[in-house]
Structure formats: structure tokens, C-alpha cells
Amino acid sequence: MTEPSPDISPTIGAMLKSARDWLTHEHSLFKSLNLEPILIGKGRATFAVDLPENFASAEGAIHGGLMTIIMDSIFGLTVFTALEELKPIATINLRTDYIADAEPGARVICTATCGHIRGDVAHVSGDVKSHDSNALLATGSGAFMVGTRGLSKGSRL
Numbered sequence: 001m002t003e004p005s006p007d008i009s010p011t012i013g014a015m016l017k018s019a020r021d022w023l024t025h026e027h028s029l030f031k032s033l034n035l036e037p038i039l040i041g042k043g044r045a046t047f048a049v050d051l052p053e054n055f056a057s058a059e060g061a062i063h064g065g066l067m068t069i070i071m072d073s074i075f076g077l078t079v080f081t082a083l084e085e086l087k088p089i090a091t092i093n094l095r096t097d098y099i100a101d102a103e104p105g106a107r108v109i110c111t112a113t114c115g116h117i118r119g120d121v122a123h124v125s126g127d128v129k130s131h132d133s134n135a136l137l138a139t140g141s142g143a144f145m146v147g148t149r150g151l152s153k154g155s156r157l
Contacts, residue, residue, distance in 0.1 A: 005041040009084050016040060016080060033070070034107075043082040043114040047074050048131060053104035061101035064138075067128055068096045071140045074110045075124040079144045082114040082122065087147045092121065094142035100135060107131035120146050 008016070032052055039046040055066045072094050079089050102108060112126035125141040 005039075007042040008040070008081055011086055012080055012083055015086055016077070019077065019080075029069070030073070038109070040077075040081060043078065044112065045074055045078040045081060046109060046111045049108050049110060051102055051104060051106050051108060056104040059101075060104070062104055062106075064096070064098050067098065067102065067138050068094065068140075070108075070110055071096060071112070071126065071128065071138065072142065075112045075126060075140065075142050076144060078112040078114045078124050078126070079117075079122040079146065082117060083146070088149070089122070090145045090148040092143040092145050094140060096138055096140045098138050100137050102128070102130075102137045108137060117146060122146050 034048075034050040036048040037045070038048055049070055051062045051066065055063050057063045072091055075094070076089055076091065080086075107130075108128050109131050110126060110128045112124055114122055114124045116123055122144045123141070124144065125139075127136060127140070128138040129136055
């Protein structure tokens with residue numbers, strides 16, 4: 001398995017190793033996707049993922065929701081690679097454009113780049129391509145809040 005690159009903060013690198021191990025061995029969805037890190041660098045990440053047949057729509061293509069979950073998760077992990085210290089994050093928004101149908105059983109590559117962090121907001125973009133043909137399947141961009149806190153004890157939300 002790919003190790004985080006040395007340009008990543010040691011604290012963040014240790015967290016990423018733990019997250020990688022949890023996602024690939026413990027998390028029920030990502031375990032079924034055979035998530036494989038290819039590159040984990042400062043502000044960038046690339047993972048290979050299998051698209052199981054049980055996520056196919058009635059039309060026979062992989063459901064777009066699965067592609068969105070994959071991108072949201074890998075985009076979020078990419079934000080962590082850009083941080084100097086461990087802080088919680090949360091997705092503010094994620095735009096996904098589906099370019100072509102993904103075939104059930106296919107292996108895809110999701111690549112993400114954290115372009116910049118301004119204040120408490122990180123911006124990430126990336127895509128999903130077919131492993132075999134390199135055909136573009138989806139693109140996405142998202143914004144993530146950095147340093148989020150849970151609900152306060154007095155919150156009504």
C-alpha cells in the first residue's frame with residue numbers, strides 16, 4: 001500500500017495511515033470497493049476503486065450516488081493532506097458532473113487536488129476515469145469547512 005509522501009505533516013500522515021487502514025479493512029462500503037491508494041501527497045490523492053455490480057441502476061450502469069460518495073470521501077481525505085495540523089472537516093458542497101456511464105464490475109481511478117485553503121474553507125477538484133481506457137466518467141469540485149465543531153450542548157439543531 002502507498003504511504004503518505006514525506007511532505008505531509010507527520011501528525012496528518014499518521015492519521016491518513018489510520019484512515020486508509022480503517023477504510024480498506026473495516027468500513028463496510030469501502031471494503032467492498034477494494035479501495036487502493038495510488039498516491040497520497042501534499043494536497044493530492046489518487047485511489048483505484050472497484051465498482052461492484054450490486055450498485056448498478058435499472059439501466060445497467062453504476063448509480064451516480066456511488067460515484068458521488070467515492071468523490072466526496074477521496075476529496076475530503078485530500079483536504080487532510082493539505083493541512084499542517086489535524087482539524088475536523090465537513091463537506092459544504094460538492095458538484096458532480098457525470099460524463100459517461102460507469103460499467104458494473106469496472107475499476108476506476110479517482111484523482112483529487114486540494115487547490116487551496118482560504119480561511120476555513122478548502123477547495124478541491126478532481127475526476128473519475130476508467131482504469132482500463134482512461135475515459136473520463138465524472139468530474140467534481142467541492143468546498144470543505146476546516147475546523148468544524150460538533151453541536152454545542154445548548155444547540156437546538
